[in-house]
Amino acid sequence: MxxxxxxxxxxxxxxxxxxxxxxxxxxxxxxxxxxxxxxxxxxxNKLAGSLSSSRSRIIGLVVPSIENSLFASTVQGISDVLRRHDHQLMIADSGYSMEAEEAAIRAFLEQRVAGLILHDTTHTPAAVEMIRRSGVPVVENGTLVPDPLDMVVSYSNQDASRAMTLHLARLGYRRIGFVSLHAATNARSRDRQLGYRAALEEAGLPFEPALMLEMPGGLASGAEALLRLMEGPVVPDAIFFAGDVLAMGASLECARRGWPVPGKVAIAAFDNFDLLGHLVPPVTTLKLPRLEIGRRSAEVLLDRIQGRASGPLAVDLRFEIIHRAST
Amino acid sequence: MxxxxxxxxxxxxxxxxxxxxxxxxxxxxxxxxxxxxxxxxxxxNKLAGSLSSSRSRIIGLVVPSIENSLFASTVQGISDVLRRHDHQLMIADSGYSMEAEEAAIRAFLEQRVAGLILHDTTHTPAAVEMIRRSGVPVVENGTLVPDPLDMVVSYSNQDASRAMTLHLARLGYRRIGFVSLHAATNARSRDRQLGYRAALEEAGLPFEPALMLEMPGGLASGAEALLRLMEGPVVPDAIFFAGDVLAMGASLECARRGWPVPGKVAIAAFDNFDLLGHLVPPVTTLKLPRLEIGRRSAEVLLDRIQGRASGPLAVDLRFEIIHRAST
DNA sequence: CGCCGCTCAGTTACCGATATCAAAAATCAT
DNA sequence: ATGATTTTTGATATCGGTAACTGAGCGGCG
Missing domain, CATH: 1.10.260.40 (lambda repressor-like DNA-binding domains)
Known part of the structure; x- marks a missing residue:
């Protein structure tokens, strides 16, 4: 200069x-x-600039996994908005571990980011403490938590799960199976399980433990879940795969075995992967506002950073059921 | 302090x-x-630290699209290695535009990143000039370019495409269709087209313009490409979909129409999506070292940054054909 | 015993920008 | 034309660290 x-x-x-x-x-x-x-x-040299002005144009984002295409849409949404406002994105993945998340948050705070976006909604006490002391604005994304750190932009996993289960019940299915990721390590899975059970009750259907399964993610895992339920003590007439690509794996397994869907069993999914609409038959699913979550998260964060807003905030972006031939 | x-x-x-x-x-x-x-x-305060020491622990990455799951594996690989070495990742997407890439590179250089990873291999002159002047080490990822800016870690798109085409020829297919993304804006597609034509020549098959198609990405696009070729003046007995999720779209379209694969037409794909192995029939494809490209890119970059290596470098990570029932 | 070399801690001068305050120049009102 | 006001520019301190050098303390050596 x-x-x-x-x-x-x-x-x-x-x-x-x-x-x-x-x-x-x-x-x-x-x-x-x-x-x-x-x-x-x-x-x-923005380093010097930021040091001097104690303002930075960097946002830190922590996602559980970079590879997971569900998070990818959200990241894309964030990136789009940030670019338009001349901000940069730092990204880290926690590998679904709170300790790794804490480390990432610490690294971001050391870089003096202007804001944080966290996909997870449960954090170590140390992480919470650091964020509090730093005064950096935060958006959480994973689910509509009742007690956010600061701001939340999401949809209700519980409501979504409940809505789909009720949808199946209304279509006349009576033994609705439910497969999710492990709830112990995943707040979103917990919410979805709660929604499922709430819906059963609402619909007057009995809760049948044998119809509820927890599996790791992946196509093969979905196929396995399907087989386990179909060969179990209580044979479902519909299965709601509330996680990852499980429904795709199951649908493809049905195709391999020549099982008619929904003749033998109906299948519903939790996320609007393009592919679900192209399968035979196309699969009923929930459409979640992944991209929009990213966009709005970035927007509310920038509003706060630029002083256009203050205080906590919860944005509920809702969801939608896409009814297709599989149910 | x-x-x-x-x-x-x-x-x-x-x-x-x-x-x-x-x-x-x-x-x-x-x-x-x-x-x-x-x-x-x-x-x-790492800002102050970096300013003072003129060393930073941030790597800048530019990908064409964050949402595309192909790039996601590479990003994951980069992220894994960087985390292990206590470095941070800044990410930007260019939306397949060289100008946007230039803007991202400028922003990264302003942040004084320690290194750059670029997926694309063609850049604006201004971008090249900036990088040169900055002296920041760079890794390019998209394809094994003959004239890299600095370092390359990739595989040969041309060889891979050639290998798959030859594979089809060896299996006895004689009218091999070829579908890729638009070559005008995509160096990787150009290479793949070259590989296809080289293989035809090598196999003694005539090049038939009506068998070669350029399409945008996406499942629907793959289905459309399939139909166009099958209804075209020269009906292929095999189609090599050399881009994105085109092959999946085509395979699913065959399923919808009840066309036997490879009875009516054989299908080959370019990338090892999990899904391809689960379709009916499972689809022959190329296995590309996406994750490994990310890992190695980060490693060679860190080697250079930490003075353990110097000078240009080209790492060829090879590829592999996965032969399945669709061909 | 004194010099050398080593380890450990402190002093000072930056790194490259911006905040703040003050001065100079230009514009305006009377 | 003169003072008041506004606009434009500059001098200097500072942001929070690290580099480079300095000096103190200590043991080993001839």
């Missing part, structure tokens, strides 16, 4: 102004600075 | 040393500093 200042015959302060707030500087100077910047090939 | 120093009865310099290189201070002081850090809830 010294070089630019010298070449433009002005002080460094003026260069700084010309670059960050051109209106504050005369057109003449503005032009000379611009020219000098070009000539020198000057690349501003 | 002042507070920590005061509380531990040492100078700030000593605190700095105790935190960055504990071996340099006595155990007594080390303990006092650690205690003070805890008591104060001190979170080091």
């Amino acid at each position: 010294r070089d630019v200042a010298r070449m433009a015959q002005v002080s460094t302060m003026t260069v700084s102004r010309a670059l960050t707030d051109p209106a504050k500087v005369s057109p003449d100077v503005r032009a000379r600075v611009a020219e000098a910047v070009r000539a020198v090939g000057y690349v501003p | 002042r507070d920590v120093a005061r509380m531990a009865q040492v100078s700030t310099m000593t605190v700095s040393r105790a935190l960055t290189d504990p071996a340099k201070v006595s155990p007594d002081v080390r303990a006092r500093v650690a205690e003070a850090v805890r008591a104060v809830g001190y979170v080091p």
Whole structure:
């Protein structure tokens, strides 16, 4: 920057102004600075800028897994909004571990991020304490938690799960199986299980433990879950796969075995993967606002950072049932 | 840090040393500093640290699309290695535009990243110039380019495409269709087209323009490509879908229409999505080292940053054909 | 015993920007 | 034309660390 200042015959302060707030500087100077910047090939040092102004344009994001395409849409939404507002995105994955999340949060705070977006909604006490002390605004994404750290942008996993279960009940299915990821380590799975059970009760159907299963994620896992339930003591007439790609695995397994869907068993899924609509038969599913969650998270965060808003906030982005031939 | 120093009865310099290189201070002081850090809830300011030392532990990554699950594995690989080495990841997506890539690169250089990973291999002149001047090490990922900016970690799109086409030819297919993304905006597609044509020549098969198609990505697009070729002037006996999820879309379309695969037409894909193995019939495909590309990219970058290596470098991670029932 | 070399801690000068305050120049009102 | 007001520019301190050098303390050696 010294070089630019010298070449433009002005002080460094003026260069700084010309670059960050051109209106504050005369057109003449503005032009000379611009020219000098070009000539020198000057690349501003945001590290120095942020240190001096104690403002940064970096947002930290922690997701459980980068590879999971569900989170990918949310990340895309965040990235889109941030780019439009000239902010940068730092990303870390926690591998579904609270300790790893804590480490990522610490690293982000050390970088003095302007805001945090966390997909998970349960955190270590140390992480919570650090965030509190730092005063950095936070958005949580995973589910509509009743007691957020700060802001939440999500949908209700419990309501969504309940709605789909009721949908199946209304269609006349009576022995509705339910498969989710392990609830012990996953708040979203817990909510979904609660929704399932609430819906059964509401529909006057008995809760049958043999119809509820927890599985790891993955296609093979979905296929296995299907077989286990179909060969179990209580044979379901419909199965709601409330997690990951389980429903796809199950649907493909039915295709392999030539089982008619929903003739032999109906299948419902939890997330609107493109693929579900292209399977034979296309699979009934919930459409969740993944991309929109990302967008809105970034927006509310920026609003807060730029002083356009303050205080806690909960945004419920709702969901939608897509009814297809599989149920 | 002042507070920590005061509380531990040492100078700030000593605190700095105790935190960055504990071996340099006595155990007594080390303990006092650690205690003070805890008591104060001190979170080091890496901005200041990086500014002062002109070293940062941030890597910038530009991918064409965050949402695309192909890139997601690579990002995961990068993230895994970086975390292990206590580095952070900044990510931006270019939306397949060189100008957006340039903007992302500029933003990263302004943040003084320690290294860059770019998925694309074609860049604006301005971007190249900036990178050159900055002296920041770079890894390119998209394909094994002959003239890299700096380092490349990838596989040969051309060889892979050639290998699969030859594989089909060896199986006895004679009218091999080829579908890829638009080559004009995608260096990887260009390479794949070259590989296809090279293989035809090698196998003594005529090149038939009507058998080659360019389509946008997506499942629906794959289905449409299938239909166009099957209804075209030259009906293929096999189709190689060399991009994105095209093959899945096509395979599912065959399922919907009840077309036997490979009875009516054989189908081959370009990337090892889990799903391809679960379709009916499972689809022959190329297995590309997506995750490994991420890992190795991060590793070679860190090697360079930490002075364990220097100079250009090209890592060819090869590929593998997975032969399944669809061909 | 004194010099050397080593370890450990402190002093000082930055890194490259911005905040703040003050001065100079330009604009305006009377 | 003169003082008041506004706009434009500059000088200096500072953000929170680290580099580089300095000096104190200590044991080993000839």
